[in-house]
Amino acid sequence: MRIYLDHNATTPVDPAVADAMMRALQDLFGNASSVHYYGQQAKAAIDDARSAVAALIGAEPSEIVFTSGGTEADNFAIRGVAEALEVTGRRHLITCGIEHEAVLNTFKALAKRGWRTTVLPLDSGGIVSPNALRDAMTDDTALVSVMHANNEIGTIQPIAELTAIAKARGALFHTDAVQSAGKIPVNARALGVDLLAISAHKFYGPKGIGALWAKRGVRLSPFLAGGKQERNRRAGTENVPGAIGMGVAAAQAASKMSGEATRLAALRDRLETGVLAAVPNTDVNGSRASRVPNTTNISFERIEAESLLIALDLEGVAVSTGSACSSGTLEPSHVLKAMGLSSHRAQNSIRFSLGASNTEQQIDHVISILPKIVTKLRSLSTVGTR
Numbered sequence: 336m337r338i339y340l341d342h343n344a345t346t347p348v349d350p351a352v353a354d355a356m357m358r359a360l361q362d363l364f365g366n367a368s369s370v371h372y373y374g375q376q377a378k379a380a381i382d383d384a385r386s387a388v389a390a391l392i393g394a395e396p397s398e399i400v401f402t403s404g405g406t407e408a409d410n411f412a413i414r415g416v417a418e419a420l421e422v423t424g425r426r427h428l429i430t431c432g433i434e435h436e437a438v439l440n441t442f443k444a445l446a447k448r449g450w451r452t453t454v455l456p457l458d459s460g461g462i463v464s465p466n467a468l469r470d471a472m473t474d475d476t477a478l479v480s481v482m483h484a485n486n487e488i489g490t491i492q493p494i495a496e497l498t499a500i501a502k503a504r505g506a507l508f509h510t511d512a513v514q515s516a517g518k519i520p521v522n523a524r525a526l527g528v529d530l531l532a533i534s535a536h537k538f539y540g541p542k543g544i545g546a547l548w549a550k551r552g553v554r555l556s557p558f559l560a561g562g563k564q565e566r567n568r569r570a571g572t573e574n575v576p577g578a579i580g581m582g583v584a585a586a587q588a589a590s591k592m593s594g595e596a597t598r599l600a601a602l603r604d605r606l607e608t609g610v611l612a613a614v615p616n617t618d619v620n621g622s623r624a625s626r627v628p629n630t631t632n633i634s635f636e637r638i639e640a641e642s643l644l645i646a647l648d649l650e651g652v653a654v655s656t657g658s659a660c661s662s663g664t665l666e667p668s669h670v671l672k673a674m675g676l677s678s679h680r681a682q683n684s685i686r687f688s689l690g691a692s693n694t695e696q697q698i699d700h701v702i703s704i705l706p707k708i709v710t711k712l713r714s715l716s717t718v719g720t721r
């Protein structure tokens with residue numbers, strides 16, 4: 336039995352998505368910017384996909400810019416606003432310590448080019464305090480970027496409250512909703528944000544396609560020079576099969592969301608309660624009150640998380656020690672460290688992220704094999720306690 340519990344890294348492509356993409360690869364080869372029949376067919380399919388993606392996040396289709404994924408959407412939002420607002424003298428940017436590298440490293444790059452950046456602290460549950468944001472805001476703050484749901488611990492930030500604070504000082508607000516879109520209701524307007532990034536491969540769509548939602552009227556400097564695609568916002572021949580796949584995935588996610596969220600939350604809670612009861616000296620990282628339904632991050636005292644990951648993989652269970660982008664390094668998770676957890680704890684934590692294929696039987700199997708594996712690893716371990 337192989338059990339995939341790493342859906343925050345990526346999800347398998349839904350069969351309906353694969354079918355639609357296969358048909359698009361065969362039949363819709365036209366360049367969506369071409370005037371003739373072939374181009375029109377491709378453009379009509381992209382327009383349908385744009386509407387489905389917009390519907391998933393409560394937006395207008397014209398506000399959706401297709402990108403190559405979440406990383407590009409985050410880069411575009413932050414760099415695009417920073418450059419567009421440079422002339423106004425607003426050269427301060429704010430983010431928080433648990434963001435994905437797509438945001439944190441964009442901030443670092445802009446800091447090197449002269450922008451002033453502030454990285455907000457988090458409480459021990461992994462939540463940004465509205466007061467911390469209020470204190471950090473200045474009259475030259477151009478943009479605040481705080482993620483909606485975190486990829487490692489699943490916590491959901493109080494975005495609507497944070498956007499109100501940013502708005503009061505005239506700053507724009509970007510949220511990375513890559514880990515929330517498709518899992519929980521996301522309504523860009525209700526959140527009060529100006530920009531929002533999503534990625535298809537996190538909700539059973541293909542890799543290499545995502546979208547940035549930019550509220551009508553928000554000025555963004557394009558960062559690719561080229562043609563006039565995507566209303567002059569993102570140059571490059573449109574990825575027709577990708578957009579179609581993302582559109583089908585968005586429609587499927589919207590229609591399955593409430594049932595799947597309830598089912599996954601019950602499975603996640605079963606896993607969490609089962610592991611905490613069966614394995615001594617374990618703890619959940621991050622606030623359990625406000626989380627996406629599919630994620631739990633558990634620390635196993637006196638265990639090297641990488642060893643546990645490998646031992647579980649040998650048993651056919653795929654989990655992760657944090658974000659896939661930084662795995663392979665033995666650096667403790669920057670997310671857990673930003674929440675104030677010790678290096679030990681940040682290095683003994685495993686993320687379980689559930690999804691469509693998971694069943695109660697699989698969860699019970701994982702709970703049943705963990706105690707033996709952990710006891711064995713602890714008996715070999717030289718790792719200290721928290």
Ligand SMILES: Cc1ncc(COP(=O)(O)O)c(C=O)c1O
Binds near residue numbers: 344435482513536
């Ligand atoms: C929160 C978050 N933002 C951005 C990304 C990057 O998205 P993509 O893989 O589509 O570039 C990820 C992917 O892991 C993510 O989890």
